[in-house]
Amino acid sequence: MSEQIARVYVDADSCPVKNEIVSICQELNLSAVFVSSIAHHISVPEGFSHVTVDSDKEAADMYILNHTRRGDCCVTQDHALASILLPKGVNVLSPRGYVYREETIMQMLDARYFSQKERRGGGKTKGPKAFTEEDRSQFCYQFTTILSK
Incomplete structure (x- = not known):
């Protein structure tokens, strides 16, 4: 997108890259809104x-x-949230640095649906792989790229 990023929103309940978001936003002089449920206490620095x-x-x-x-x-x-935000023209990124795209989101939703269906039927599916430093680096790269447009 060629539009300047107006604001960053973070689905913060289980986000492993909060510190990186703060650091990169501070470098680029951008604000961010961290959204979490009352069940998850988080603190954010001044200016966020x-x-x-x-x-x-x-x-x-x-x-x-x-x-x-x-x-x-x-x-x-x-x-699911990504699939609703994309048509609104929102840039959506996972904490692992995956940039969600309208062209591929339906495949992701289908895979999630079939995994849920398998589990409801008593089957087992693989959970997410462990979060790595490579994931963190990929996130920082993609996040900076999106915000720098």
């Missing part, structure tokens, strides 16, 4: 916002959905 929402399953997602606009950036691990 923290919004606490109900502990309902989708409360953070709904807040982010209702407040983002074209040109914003959202960091989330939630494929």
